[in-house]
Amino acid sequence: MxxxxxxxxxxxxxxxxxxxxxxxxxxxxxxxxxxxxxxxxxxxxxxxxxxxxxxxxxxxxxxxxxxxxAVRPLVFSHAAAAALWGLPWWGAPPGLVEVTDPAARSSRTHRLTRVHAQPLRDGDVVEHLGVRATVLGRTCADVLLDHPSLDATVVVDGALHAGETDPAGIAEFVEQRPAARAHARARRTLGFCEPGADSAGESVSRVLVHGFGFPAPVLQQPWRDTFGLIGFTDMWWPELGVIGEYDGDVKYLSDRWRRGRTPEQVVKDEKEREDRLRSLPEVRGFARWGTADLRSPERLRRILLAAGLEVGR
Known part of the structure; x- marks a missing residue:
């Protein structure tokens, strides 16, 4: 590495x-x-x-x-450690680099860093990429406790999706933080997190869907027809027969998703995939949205309503 x-x-x-x-x-x-x-x-x-x-x-x-x-060694934590672990983040990363210093008497900011005056126990810190950073579970716990729930959901979903930690391990780190007034909020957010979200956009979509009062979707539902496997969909509401797909730019620009295809070929393949999904008898509605819709949640709500989602169902 x-x-x-x-x-x-x-x-x-x-x-x-x-x-x-x-x-x-x-x-x-x-x-x-x-x-x-x-x-x-x-x-x-x-x-x-x-x-x-x-x-x-x-x-x-x-x-x-x-x-x-730095004038002395740092322990990167929170969003900085999340970046070092390769975890997703929604929107622009924080302006300051977060570090944790158990010797600091109070939390403070410098030109480039935000110092968290918090304890570090044995097993909380590891050398990663040649620097010292909080371990993955502690990183997730710190973001849960000290960042908004939306950011925390994106980070923890990414960690769970990677399979390198689990909710119980993260919860243990949450409880180790003394006198954290955010414990209850962190536990609620952690309980909402899922390993099925494959991108920051999918995690944000799920948060917004929940906030709209729509039912919780099934994530990464596999689909087949007479020709074989069609693929996996981001969200599926079986009781309503609605499929939901988040289309981020990464799907068309990232080498990981394109796998040697041109963006035009990706668009063509996605159209053929959607046609196969729509032809299945159990599929009665199909919603597709992008990053711009997530930044204007009312647009997403209308897209989902038009596809057949209902509040409280």
Missing amino acids: IDLADQTSDLVTSKEARAGVGDSRALQRDAAAGRLVRIAHGAYVETGRWSSLLPSQRFVYRIAAAQRT
Whole structure:
């Protein structure tokens, strides 16, 4: 596995320049000339490289910047640890890199980091990607306790989907946090999380469906016809005969989903797949939505109502 230093090998810092790797004043001049982007105090990346990165990748660079500019070792936690574990996040990642310091007297923020003054027990921390981070179960518990439920659902769904932890293990870490006023909310959110969600968009869709008062769907339902396996659908409401599919951009742009196909071929294959699903006698409605609909929930609600979903059924 490529460690964090290798992933961000083109990151340069003033701290390292002053130690003899380069000229810190040259970094400032290159930033002023537009050749470098200052991504954090004393940390720079080549402008073209930075502009090519996705928000999630930029967050990883900020984590690396925090590691390489710190005056003492850090333990990455919360959203930062979630990013290091490869867990999904909905929307833009947090602006600050979260770390946990049991020696801190109070939680505080610096230029680049948000320090959580919380205890760390044996088994809470592991070296991962060449840095110290909270273990997966503790990471999920921290997000459940200290971030909004929507963000926590996305992260925990992703962890459960990967099969590297389970609800009981996460719940144990939740209960270990002393005097956490958010315990009840964290337990409710954890109870809602499912391993069947295959993306952040699917997790957000499920949260919104629940908030609308629609019945809980079956996730990743397999479908077959006389020609064989059609595939798996994101959501299925058997009592109403409705299939729901979230179409994120990743389905058409990611190499993982395209498997060598062009975006045009993916669209064609999806149309053929939908036609086969609609032809099944038990399917009476079909809803398809995208990221823009999740950002305007009323649009999603109307799409689901038009497909045949009913509140309280």
